[in-house]
Amino acid sequence: MGTNKRILISGYYGFDNSGDDAILKAIVKDIKGKNNSIEITALSNNPIFTEKVYDIKAVNRFRMKDVIKAIKECDLFISGGGSLLQDVTSTRSLWYYLTLLKLAKKFNKPTMVYANGIGPINRKTNRILTRKTLNRVDLITLRDEDSKKFLKDLEVENRNIFVTADPVFTLEPSDDRIIHDILTKEGVPEERPLVGVSVRKWIDEENLIPNVAKAVDYIIQEYKADVILIPMHYPEDLSISNEILERVTSENCYIISNKYNVEDIMGIIKRLEIIVAMRLHSLIYAATQNVPMVGIVYDPKIEGFLKSIDMGHMCPAEDLKFDQLISNIEYVWENREDLKNRLKELDTKLRKEALKNVHMALDLLKE
Template sequence: MHIVLSGYYGFDNVGDEAILFSIIQSLRKLQPDIKITVLSNNPKKTSETYDVKSVGRNSINKIIQALKKSDGLISGGGSLLQNKTGHFTIPYYLGIIKLAKLLNKPVFIYAQGMGPINGLLSELLVKTTLNKVDQITVRDEASQHLLNDIGIKQPAKIVPDPVLGLDPHDYKHNCQPINELNQEEFITVSVRNWHTKYPFNEKLAHCLDLLVKDGYGIVFVPMHGKHDKIKSQEIAKIMQEKSYISPADTSLQSKISLIGESKLLIGLRLHSLIFAAINYTPFVAISYDPKIDAFASLCEQPIGGNVESDNWNGQTLYQQVKNMLSSYKRNTDILKEKVQVLQHQARETPELALSVFFKRHSPSL
């Protein structure tokens, strides 16, 4: 069997790379001889990293040839069908799906977060395209409701983010923040740049300073290469106390392990929260998007503030963290109970995908 994977791959965004890694791992676990071609912004690196075939995500002729030789397309996961990050995002991913359907290939929508979909034309494009795919899975109720509202006929099944299916216990990190900070316990921090009229750098820096005075080390974990590294450096410079920024170019397995070794995570990036969750490491989220609120609620972990609101500060965030630490075992037990269910469910999604392709399976050309 030969499957083509389409998503936001090859851009050095650890969250999306973790999605890709988890989908590949789960498919190979069920079907060891499966052939996988990934549409990537950096085909050479993707091919070397995941031991797959990869073609340029904008190389139309190569994409067509890959689809022709395949038994189907997986679109996702991640937030692909939305126009918040750009006007060409929705047309691009729908275009890949349309190509697959024109070639009479089955299409499986894999744990996508849908929306926002702004504009009647975008809604119409999504509606007409998704009504022709073979199965849709989404990662939250909001995505399910959105598809219903715009007129998607077939039901969209809610499944967990693919990364929740990873087993982190064999992963090791290759940095030594504890030794550098001379503190026994440390708290990891994942930040991202976000344009808002309520700057949050000072709030977060104040909270982190208070935690250092309590005896905790602070370790920033950049999830999107140099972009998050720059934001981490901005906050670290505001801090009065010492902190550590882990290397931006370490593997996603290293980042998962590092977050897993920490006492608690403070995070803006969704997949930093997911990395914490699969390690059963408690977290306090800082929200910039409903998907952060949804995941925190799913895991019964608190929101320390929203970047679009001014109703929180460094002291209130610090108090949220202290509350989590003061009831540490209880909060860890709650998280473990919630996440174990999600982990089991996440490992069922690749079975759904393969069942779609087996129904239409024929020898590859």
């Protein structure tokens, strides 16, 4: 393959989002693990941070002159992973990622959509633009079957579409000693069972916050467990976590108030008996550590992931019902050992599927 190949990676990087940071970390690790001579550059909101943490090059994603230069100089353009191609967050975001793919094709660069979760895309113009762009991409890998179904509904006719798994399944948690030190620093005792709760800011917070707080009280009282609130995106998740903590009437509820790296958060989640979570990657971290979960569904990608791992214990964030949430928590708590064993069996398969992404990317780089 030579020693001067360059890969440029685009994604939602440098925004203090643990899930997206985990994706980049996994992609870089897996590529370097196969060929350490490849030069990797990422488009980032915080290039200095990205270069320091991931030991790669980084370009400011909003300086289009530098972005175009990086595309011209690369040998493979990767878009991914995560939920980049959707218009629920904003049309501007979708257009940004589609434009980068179109530019890469304009400069005759091999292009890969890497383990994406695609959709929803609701606006007609956005659907047409996405279909046209994805039909020209060299390779598309998806993290779930729902995304493949969405592309079929979108009438994407690209023949090189494969369902693999999220890159994060190849990451490992931090050492137990490190996690012990973090929990000590955060004032979290380790004598009782631990249950995690990870939520994000949401339009229906007036209903979400009190019901999650009541559920925390229920868990502490019924299961004689401690609850840890785990923010995944700063500062938004920390803010709503503090609001929930203020509503909890029981003692034994704690919050991870400092920022930690991906492996540390994964290691904290590994300590849990179960987790109740909204953000996709808090659920993915749990799956990698065989921790049973209850999902709070604010986006189709959450439901899609839970179904893909046969963990159907979830309730909608919209108009969240306390009784429904508790019913799911009770089931998962009472059956947690069986659920852990099911996740263990699945973990090996998903790790292999996640590594297929890097094998296909490197094959494309050789061409």
